[in-house]
Amino acid sequence: MTPERWQKIDALLQEALERAPAERAALLASACDGDDELRREVESLLSFHAQAEDFIETRPFKVAADLFSGDEAESLVGRVLGVYNIERELGRGGMGEVYLARDTRLDRAVALKLLPALYTTDPERIRRFRQEARAASALNHPNILTIFEVGESEGLSFIATEYVEGETLRELLASGGLKPARALDVAVQAAGALAAAHEAGIVHRDIKPENVMVRRDGYVKVLDFGLAKLTEQTSGEANARVLTQHSTNPGVMIGTISYMSPEQARGQKVDARSDIFSLGVVLYEMLAGRAPFEGETQSDVLVAILSKEPPPLSAYAPAAPEELQRIVSKALAKDRDARYQSASEMLADVHELRQELEAETRRVRDSARPERAALTRGVAGARTAGDGGAALG
Template sequence: MTPERWQQVKAIFQWALERAPKERSAFLLSACGADESLRKEVESLLASHEKTGTFIDSPAYEAAAHLIADEKEEFKPGQVVGSYEIVSFISRGGMGEIYLAQDRRLNRKVALKILPVSFTRDMDRLRRFEQEARAASALNHPNIITIYEILKANLTHIIATEFVEGETLRQRLARGPVNLNESLFIAIHVADALAAAHAAGIVHRDIKPENIMIRPDGYVKVLDFGLAKLAEQSTAVASDEALTKQVRTGSGMILGTAGYMSPEQARGKAVDARSDIFSLGGVIYEMLTQQKPFDGETPSDVLASILKSEPPPITQFAPDTPAEPIRIVRKSLRKDPEERYQIVKDLLIDLKTLQQDLEFQKRMARTSIPVETPRAAIHTAADSPASIVPTGEVAESPTSVSHPALS
């Protein structure tokens, strides 16, 4: 069994353990789909677990135990790694630890993503860490975090990126509702970033509020290409259309954040640009409603919801939401990839068109001139022969007069 296959088996096994024994068969049918060998492998582990109570004696779990034991190793402020001096710890994610550091050569702040030394024994994790560096460094877009350098200091693997001040979209959501205009602004920036990534043959595969950074000036950056997958193709650059047809996930390993996975990603199937579209649709839904589109008490419950359930109507949480953003989100969240937007550029067009329509409506509202009485209306147009009302007729006064430039 390959390491990637083992990761897939282990993930489904762990999710199955969270369910009652009588529910596991149905869950495995849903999670494994048509992959009968995968289902049998998980069933075998479940049977072994029921018999022995655990299977942590397996080599894979011994390795995992070593990783967990070593995971406490940290870098301290003032410590020098390569040409960077550690300033402070920022966060820890599935692909490594993030530190704020000072570039001693160029005297600038940087963010260092550091893969702990203990994880270098996990060849799959190391491969994905290096893949992130290659994927993100190939992109040059204002809405995508910039890679400065990829280096190895002793046994430590490091990605140095621009340091983005601000807050994540998750933090922004925690502060309170995000109105429609702000939601569109953020979604357009993310879609623009994805369009550039997809054009370069890269699928992000982990679009979620935690990976969307909002600077103090409102500008948006897409972070963390740790799960990005390069398209399998002979040409150096792919169009969105080619990417939709050609990218594959390799082993079918389940990677991503449960609440934002596409159905095909949740099943460990091949993913393409349309998977990112689904994830972005989920993010837009959450911005509009303050609710996650798919939720549950356990990861397996969330996956089951993604595979089988439709999210509650947006109007249930935000009754004043216009029809068009509802349509856009609904189309993005279709279970069948063929029914979604096929390329992110089409989604981007709809988002920008909606934004322009809303801006036009605001301008119209600002430039409308209220007319208080019919007398005022007649007085306003008294110099115009066309405004003279014939004797015996009553002039109808509109409630407002639109600005001539917008008529």
């Protein structure tokens, strides 16, 4: 879809939102003038807008109550779950609680994620989740968090993974955007992880800064492969899926919605290109210090993802090379056929650009060495002359 087409859709959408619901049908009939596709697009956006407002008003409170009712609300520190001795809580959110635990068989630290009952009472849903999580556990890539076990003990479903010390990309971005070289380094590693997963037939579905861990040495680990399948609704719940498929913190949906691809926002089937869009959003945010699609409400963000182009990256990250801006723009194409068609393709571009920036940095550093050496010799010569003069005096 062309930018001009999106502008037309957006203009009509804004006009419709200013009208009372009862007046919108007449407006669309007149403004669309037989353009059925235009009308369908605007009606779809209006529907998403209504669903989002509904969700804000009612859904978060019920979900929050359901998530932490029962045993999951109680800390498990000090308990033994299977072979895991739970030592301390690392965090909790909509996808459950995470603990630091000790694997008593192998005497190693693990991260133990307990899944909330809300997501595990549906046998079909948990079956799909286990199937995908076990497939994800077979992934062997240095930038993918290793899954050791998917199991159940004492009525609690859990995932045991390697324990990574570091901070999430979200925490890293708390102080603002990153320099292009640092952002590219993270993007190269994340794209490598996605490429490996996609080759194995696994789509992440929930790429965002919270799911990218950066170790103290700069090494990146992509988290939660397979977990997004847990929150996917059964067929017939497509509309609910639009707003709940990727909820990580009930009641605070903006951060999650912001990374959805247009096809996710529409409740359509996703493929690897959806992950590419989400990685494009993350890369934009790493450089700009803000997400490309923002709004005062969830529905505003959905509308932006579906119908608006992000602000030029150069406005927030003037130091970003033009090639990097091109990479981000291609990843964020609303038409998935216009995006990178594979994570490997995007990986090749970000990797090549990172090498170019590293080479340029070396050239600048090497060219500065003779100047520093000459300056050092000059200072040393002046000191020698001064010392000699003092001796003669």
